[in-house]
Amino acid sequence: RAPGRVSHRGIVLHFTGDPDDPEHGAEHTHLYEDGVLVVEDGRVVHAGRWHDRPRVPGAPERVEDHRGDLILPGFVDTHVHAAQIDVMGTPGAQLLPWLTQRVYPAELRFRDPAYAAAAARDLLGMLLAAGTTTAVVSTSTHPDAAEAFFAEALALDLRVVAGKELMDACGTSSGGPVPDALLDPTWEKGHEATVDLARRFHGRRGAPHDPYGSSRIGYCVSPRTAATSTLPALEAAGALYRESAAAGEPLWAQGHLMENRYEADRVLGLLCGRGVHARSYLDVFDRCGLVGPRSVWAHCVWLGEDYPTTPASCPHRPAGGADLDRELLRERGAGVAFCPTSNLYLGSGFFPLHRLRGDGVPVGLGTDIGAGTGFSPLRALHDAYTATVLGNGFPAERPTGPRRSLSALRGLYLATRGGAEALGLQGVIGGFSPGCEADFTVLDLGATPALRRRMDTAHDVHDMLFALMVLGDERSVRTTYVTGRPLYRRGADPYTPYP
Ligand code: GUN
Numbered sequence: 001r002a003p004g005r006v007s008h009r010g011i012v013l014h015f016t017g018d019p020d021d022p023e024h025g026a027e028h029t030h031l032y033e034d035g036v037l038v039v040e041d042g043r044v045v046h047a048g049r050w051h052d053r054p055r056v057p058g059a060p061e062r063v064e065d066h067r068g069d070l071i072l073p074g075f076v077d078t079h080v081h082a083a084q085i086d087v088m089g090t091p092g093a094q095l096l097p098w099l100t101q102r103v104y105p106a107e108l109r110f111r112d113p114a115y116a117a118a119a120a121r122d123l124l125g126m127l128l129a130a131g132t133t134t135a136v137v138s139t140s141t142h143p144d145a146a147e148a149f150f151a152e153a154l155a156l157d158l159r160v161v162a163g164k165e166l167m168d169a170c171g172t173s174s175g176g177p178v179p180d181a182l183l184d185p186t187w188e189k190g191h192e193a194t195v196d197l198a199r200r201f202h203g204r205r206g207a208p209h210d211p212y213g214s215s216r217i218g219y220c221v222s223p224r225t226a227a228t229s230t231l232p233a234l235e236a237a238g239a240l241y242r243e244s245a246a247a248g249e250p251l252w253a254q255g256h257l258m259e260n261r262y263e264a265d266r267v268l269g270l271l272c273g274r275g276v277h278a279r280s281y282l283d284v285f286d287r288c289g290l291v292g293p294r295s296v297w298a299h300c301v302w303l304g305e306d307y308p309t310t311p312a313s314c315p316h317r318p319a320g321g322a323d324l325d326r327e328l329l330r331e332r333g334a335g336v337a338f339c340p341t342s343n344l345y346l347g348s349g350f351f352p353l354h355r356l357r358g359d360g361v362p363v364g365l366g367t368d369i370g371a372g373t374g375f376s377p378l379r380a381l382h383d384a385y386t387a388t389v390l391g392n393g394f395p396a397e398r399p400t401g402p403r404r405s406l407s408a409l410r411g412l413y414l415a416t417r418g419g420a421e422a423l424g425l426q427g428v429i430g431g432f433s434p435g436c437e438a439d440f441t442v443l444d445l446g447a448t449p450a451l452r453r454r455m456d457t458a459h460d461v462h463d464m465l466f467a468l469m470v471l472g473d474e475r476s477v478r479t480t481y482v483t484g485r486p487l488y489r490r491g492a493d494p495y496t497p498y499p
Contacts (some may be wrong), residue, residue: 044437055361163254326356337365
């Protein structure tokens with residue numbers, strides 16, 4: 001449990017909305033160069049200028065001095081595969097062969113609950129070492145592996161949104177690429193396991209850490225793709241997600257969407273063969289009731305272009321392009337996980353960030369471990385910058401229109417408040433408004449010789465933030481606090497984050 005009231009002094013930055021919002025961007029950015037974050041009993045009391053901080057008359061002030069460091073809300077990683085921790089750094093080249101050759105065999109190891117528990121401990125340690133305090137996680141299809149993951153998150157009282165992957169189609173016995181042993185035995189069994197895990201873990205309290213006794217565990221209904229689940233499985237998943245909201249205990253939902261153009265066409269073709277003539281990949285999830293607030297769709301690389309998503313193999317597909325999908329996401333209040341490292345690594349494409357944000361779709365940042373090559377959201381932001389530049393078209397020497405990239409403020413917003421908005425958790429995590437959970441990270445701006453030189457020559461704090469976004473990584477993370485408790489300190493073994 002975090003002790004009493006503590007004032008953390010340093011450069012404080014947080015957002016209450018998108019800093020690139022054309023009308024309100026400036027109001028959404030809160031940057032205090034000599035700032036303070038006041039934390040009490042695991043919650044934020046105040047964030048502002050050091051000299052204006054609230055004092056409790058007569059009470060001694062406890063100060064942690066982080067001057068020169070950046071105090072930022074803990075990163076929110078909106079897409080992580082717990083069972084792919086050992087897949088990182090395997091040759092990728094293309095989504096579908098990579099899944100078959102590397103991912104599915106690795107996920108099969110999570111049949112063993114002891115292996116899954118050890119991997120979950122390592123995963124959470126690596127997230128904290130990267131400054132991440134909330135992650136949206138899909139575990140393998142094995143219920144015991146999901147249980148092991150939740151047990152580790154509860155032990156640390158971490159805020160996680162997680163669920164067992166649902167997958168009951170495309171097995172080898174039907175000529176597909178997924179090993180039968182990785183599939184749910186039947187869709188009913190996969191569903192029963194989901195219901196059981198949600199009942200036991202969603203909303204479960206991680207006492208004694210949080211004196212408010214609020215739960216930090218959220219269950220996420222997790223069909224892998226629209227093609228790797230049968231229609232009854234998707235419909236049951238959608239019913240569970242909707243009914244939980246109607247009952248006032250809303251679950252989250254997640255899945256992959258429009259990551260790779262070939263895969264997207266193939267998904268629609270497969271579904272067409274099963275008699276589902278969907279307008280788009282998103283339309284399939286939507287018909288099953290899975291698209292709504294607190295649903296987060298990973299990748300969405302191909303939601304920018306209005307290219308017809310019709311696979312030649314589905315002549316019955318209703319008309320309509322990706323513009324309708326963007327509208328649908330916004331209308332339903334669904335979020336998107338932007339996974340730039342993974343999208344570059346697997347050659348999936350360049351995420352249409354400005355288009356989706358322009359259309360009002362909530363976007364968070366995801367590492368997509370294991371197609372992502374590291375846990376650091378700062379590294380992912382470096383790739384986000386590259387992807388937005390390349391997304392302008394190339395070669396770059398002949399610009400044909402306005403060229404946009406990614407500002408440090410928007411990047412850091414995506415990795416914090418943006419993720420919280422995509423999850424419907426704004427005002428709870430990802431920011432420093434009074435009452436927010438005190439999950440934050442303290443970043444050393446000069447963690448490497450290159451960063452030190454760059455900081456020394458930076459012309460203002462915005463230039464420093466940009467350098468951090470492009471050159472920073474885990475080495476920049478000095479301390480990560482969870483509900484006010486320092487759970488990771490640099491120099492400690494990242495595999496054993498326990499205090
Ligand atoms: N599409 C379906 N499964 C996966 C996965 O595990 N990783 C990624 N990046 N895309 C997927």
